Amino acid sequence: MEKDIVIIGGGPAGITAAITTRRYYPNANITLIRKEEKVLIPCGIPYIFGTIDTPEKNLISDTILLNNNINLIIDEVISINKSAMTLTTANGKNLSYHKMIMATGSFPLVPSLPGVDLDNVFVVKKDIEYVRKILDSLDKAKDVIIIGGGFIGLEFADECNKRGNLNVTLIELLPHCLLLACDEEICIRVEKKLSERGVKILPGRKAKAILGEKSVQYVELENGQKIKADVVILGIGVKPNGELALNVGLEVNEKKGICVDDFMRTSDKNIFAVGDCSSKKCYLSGTSITIGLASIAATEARVAGANLFGIRRRMECAISIFSTCFGNLAIGVAGMTEKNAKKLGIDVISVEVSSPDKHPGSIPGTQDSGVKLVFEKYTGLLIGGQIYGGNQVGEMINIIGAMIQHKMRADEICIFQMGTHPMLTASPIAYQIVNAAQIAVMKVRGER
Amino acid sequence: MEKDIVIIGGGPAGITAAITTRRYYPNANITLIRKEEKVLIPCGIPYIFGTIDTPEKNLISDTILLNNNINLIIDEVISINKSAMTLTTANGKNLSYHKMIMATGSFPLVPSLPGVDLDNVFVVKKDIEYVRKILDSLDKAKDVIIIGGGFIGLEFADECNKRGNLNVTLIELLPHCLLLACDEEICIRVEKKLSERGVKILPGRKAKAILGEKSVQYVELENGQKIKADVVILGIGVKPNGELALNVGLEVNEKKGICVDDFMRTSDKNIFAVGDCSSKKCYLSGTSITIGLASIAATEARVAGANLFGIRRRMECAISIFSTCFGNLAIGVAGMTEKNAKKLGIDVISVEVSSPDKHPGSIPGTQDSGVKLVFEKYTGLLIGGQIYGGNQVGEMINIIGAMIQHKMRADEICIFQMGTHPMLTASPIAYQIVNAAQIAVMKVRGER
Numbered sequence: 001m002e003k004d005i006v007i008i009g010g011g012p013a014g015i016t017a018a019i020t021t022r023r024y025y026p027n028a029n030i031t032l033i034r035k036e037e038k039v040l041i042p043c044g045i046p047y048i049f050g051t052i053d054t055p056e057k058n059l060i061s062d063t064i065l066l067n068n069n070i071n072l073i074i075d076e077v078i079s080i081n082k083s084a085m086t087l088t089t090a091n092g093k094n095l096s097y098h099k100m101i102m103a104t105g106s107f108p109l110v111p112s113l114p115g116v117d118l119d120n121v122f123v124v125k126k127d128i129e130y131v132r133k134i135l136d137s138l139d140k141a142k143d144v145i146i147i148g149g150g151f152i153g154l155e156f157a158d159e160c161n162k163r164g165n166l167n168v169t170l171i172e173l174l175p176h177c178l179l180l181a182c183d184e185e186i187c188i189r190v191e192k193k194l195s196e197r198g199v200k201i202l203p204g205r206k207a208k209a210i211l212g213e214k215s216v217q218y219v220e221l222e223n224g225q226k227i228k229a230d231v232v233i234l235g236i237g238v239k240p241n242g243e244l245a246l247n248v249g250l251e252v253n254e255k256k257g258i259c260v261d262d263f264m265r266t267s268d269k270n271i272f273a274v275g276d277c278s279s280k281k282c283y284l285s286g287t288s289i290t291i292g293l294a295s296i297a298a299t300e301a302r303v304a305g306a307n308l309f310g311i312r313r314r315m316e317c318a319i320s321i322f323s324t325c326f327g328n329l330a331i332g333v334a335g336m337t338e339k340n341a342k343k344l345g346i347d348v349i350s351v352e353v354s355s356p357d358k359h360p361g362s363i364p365g366t367q368d369s370g371v372k373l374v375f376e377k378y379t380g381l382l383i384g385g386q387i388y389g390g391n392q393v394g395e396m397i398n399i400i401g402a403m404i405q406h407k408m409r410a411d412e413i414c415i416f417q418m419g420t421h422p423m424l425t426a427s428p429i430a431y432q433i434v435n436a437a438q439i440a441v442m443k444v445r446g447e448r
Numbered sequence: 449m450e451k452d453i454v455i456i457g458g459g460p461a462g463i464t465a466a467i468t469t470r471r472y473y474p475n476a477n478i479t480l481i482r483k484e485e486k487v488l489i490p491c492g493i494p495y496i497f498g499t500i501d502t503p504e505k506n507l508i509s510d511t512i513l514l515n516n517n518i519n520l521i522i523d524e525v526i527s528i529n530k531s532a533m534t535l536t537t538a539n540g541k542n543l544s545y546h547k548m549i550m551a552t553g554s555f556p557l558v559p560s561l562p563g564v565d566l567d568n569v570f571v572v573k574k575d576i577e578y579v580r581k582i583l584d585s586l587d588k589a590k591d592v593i594i595i596g597g598g599f600i601g602l603e604f605a606d607e608c609n610k611r612g613n614l615n616v617t618l619i620e621l622l623p624h625c626l627l628l629a630c631d632e633e634i635c636i637r638v639e640k641k642l643s644e645r646g647v648k649i650l651p652g653r654k655a656k657a658i659l660g661e662k663s664v665q666y667v668e669l670e671n672g673q674k675i676k677a678d679v680v681i682l683g684i685g686v687k688p689n690g691e692l693a694l695n696v697g698l699e700v701n702e703k704k705g706i707c708v709d710d711f712m713r714t715s716d717k718n719i720f721a722v723g724d725c726s727s728k729k730c731y732l733s734g735t736s737i738t739i740g741l742a743s744i745a746a747t748e749a750r751v752a753g754a755n756l757f758g759i760r761r762r763m764e765c766a767i768s769i770f771s772t773c774f775g776n777l778a779i780g781v782a783g784m785t786e787k788n789a790k791k792l793g794i795d796v797i798s799v800e801v802s803s804p805d806k807h808p809g810s811i812p813g814t815q816d817s818g819v820k821l822v823f824e825k826y827t828g829l830l831i832g833g834q835i836y837g838g839n840q841v842g843e844m845i846n847i848i849g850a851m852i853q854h855k856m857r858a859d860e861i862c863i864f865q866m867g868t869h870p871m872l873t874a875s876p877i878a879y880q881i882v883n884a885a886q887i888a889v890m891k892v893r894g895e896r
Binding site: 299322325399403405406417419 | 460463464467468471489491492495499500505506507508512741742743744745746747750751754760761763766767769770771772773778780782807808810811812838839840841842843844845846847849850851853854859862863864865866867868869870871872873875876877879882886890
């Protein structure tokens with residue numbers, strides 16, 4: 001019998017779910033329903049503003065859906081009858097399904113700040129028309145303020161700065177940017193780099209109000225300071241889009257993330273959920289966490305798509321792994337920071353080492369690349385890593401990610417077999433991940 | 449009691465052995481004996497000729513030995529009395545030891561070719577004076593021939609070509625360069641890149657003789673062709689330096705590699721051996737293999753240095769992992785190639801996928817990056833990977849290396865949690881390693 005499978009959402013999670021489903025169910029009738037006519041690459045959105053300059057160059061092509069024989073419907077699902085296994089769309093379409101995957105993504109958080117509704121105040125929406133409006137406003141602007149120094153806020157700041165004709169100021173509530181994602185050393189390194197590149201960073205400041213008549217003119221801080229702004233971009237985070245799930249009676253958590261089990265099934269066993277809209281468990285504590293990363297979303301989609309009519313894959317937990325870069329400084333984070341581990345009550349040993357990223361260091365283009373590894377104090381288990389350096393960092397953090405996923409201890413990492421090359425990596429004597437682990441072993445021995 | 453530990457050899461293996469020993473035996477009297485006044489970074493030697501231009505910029509500083517309180521003796525060990533646990537050097541010094549680590553490295557292979565002794569015919573020696581001679585000869589040369597298209601030969605060819613005033617020709621016996629290290633697709637890609645960069649590549653040709661009066665003038669091929677040459681560089685491989693070990697009655701294998709157990713102990717339990725001079729076991733077949741890689745040497749040194757007076761670490765086998773690059777094309781290989789696996793009688797499934805290495809592909813500097821993964825046909829076990837792309841490849845091959853070391857199967861790699869970023873990696877939907885594994889899973893299912 002031909003099965004009907006419906007996927008709701010057309011971002012990386014929805015697309016990956018559709019492709020994976022097709023691989024395992026070659027004869028199924030697979031339909032992807034999404035609201036957007038065109039789909040922006042979510043992580044690429046900041047780069048529209050300085051590097052690629054038009055949203056058209058940051059689209060996910062529908063070719064991949066066509067090639068996989070996925071039916072595409074541009075519409076919005078407004079109700080689901082779980083017992084009848086049918087759904088209704090905003091345009092009045094009725095579809096039945098045997099299995100469904102929700103990949104409805106996330107919403108940008110909007111702070112409850114006076115003036116937040118003024119013209120030229122934007123959040124980061126995955127919407128091409130909305131992005132065009134931001135671009136138009138930036139074209140006419142002189143002073144731009146980014147509120148929120150997480151990695152999206154920083155990427156926007158750097159990209160706006162690349163436009164060349166803007167004064168870019170970033171306001172962050174906490175004592176440092178990125179402080180929820182990285183330990184302080186990396187935060188400071190990134191702030192320094194962005195400052196050198198011309199972004200004015202104001203950490204430890206709270207926005208009190210956005211001021212203006214029709215359009216924004218100033219951002220007022222709690223200390224009374226008023227900063228000129230023609231455009232304000234709010235990058236303070238995202239929340240799961242569990243609206244539809246909640247409305248149709250699926251279990252959601254306190255943040256409206258759709259609750260899923262280790263197989264990506266919701267409280268209705270015919271409905272799966274993946275990506276930013278679904279609940280995630282911390283790999284270390286097992287508690288609920290929020291991770292808004294396309295890469296993790298895609299992994300979840302690969303689990304769900306294989307499990308629809310029988311369990312093949314299990315994803316017990318999620319590890320936050322991400323990277324970004326500002327000019328020639330790239331950074332990456334995987335798993336727990338030292339600070340977050342301590343917040344969880346975990347005793348840790350952390351080690352930082354750095355080395356030239358080529359060898360000898362006399363090779364042109366050599367720069368310093370450093371690794372910080374965080375281990376459980378008494379077991380030596382690797383629970384997190386942070387890294388900075390050149391663009392190799394984007395893949396190097398995935399080595400650390402692999403080690404965390406494999407529950408490696410410091411003593412095992414010491415004898416990791418790796419390849420090194422003068423033009424591409426640190427020297428074999430100074431390979432950062434291994435050397436950090438060796439130092440940790442000595443510390444762990446001291447603590448046992 | 450203060451222990452005397454002697455390390456013979458000052459390359460990456462010897463240095464790493466010394467540092468590791470110091471970590472575990474803080475009060476030991478550690479002495480490193482080496483022949484060379486100054487130590488060249490071995491993998492950096494090709495880059496002296498085009499990129500960094502002087503051997504002085506490719507040295508390993510002795511600072512690391514001094515900082516670790518290692519005694520340094522420039523001398524050559526000529527005999528060892530194993531029962532008395534003493535050694536004698538060429539300069540007549542006598543030392544006693546409780547434990548010894550041999551890290552005597554490798555010799556370049558010299559082909560039995562007429563004319564190989566002519567002036568301006570060189571091998572690749574880790575010797576600063578010898579390197580200077582090559583540089584001097586190249587300064588006066590117009591036509592250079594490299595014999596041997598392994599990665600060292602190719603690196604020399606590319607670097608000589610960078611000098612700008614040389615006609616560089618590379619002669620390779622096999623139908624393609626790199627054919628012992630990579631599958632054909634990668635070999636062809638590298639040959640194409642080197643040809644575009646101006647190196648003349650002659651695969652499938654055998655050198656019959658080197659011709660000249662005092663100094664080389666021509667290389668004659670078996671087909672009778674004579675090619676002009678002012679300098680010839682022979683890069684046909686290395687052999688373990690097991691001379692001293694053999695002379696003092698340690699067990700060596702058929703290639704004169706010093707036989708070691710999984711703890712890096714030789715047939716004398718007070719003497720360890722690591723690096724190019726020691727025997728290695730293939731991770732897949734358990735049989736003896738030759739690997740001449742500084743990175744693997746360093747790993748072995750980290751094992752030996754921790755094991756001297758009690759076993760802490762085990763290295764059952766070695767995985768060949770390496771990377772190199774030519775202009776903007778980097779390649780990496782880890783573990784078995786498809787060809788070598790088949791030679792071992794192993795049925796394999798191999799999958800190749802490629803993707804832009806940034807996302808969207810409209811980001812400036814984006815290039816294609818491809819992965820070939822090789823799996824055991826019936827189990828889905830990952831046994832090898834090859835990769836090409838930009839300079840991220842140097843670390844990306846280490847992700848594959850980690851997966852091989854963890855004995856991951858294709859179905860496990862499919863749900864690998866990784867980080868992705870527009871400027872630094874492929875897209876989460878198209879992440880090459882994961883997608884290759886997913887395709888392999890479908891093939892493995894078909895074969896079960």
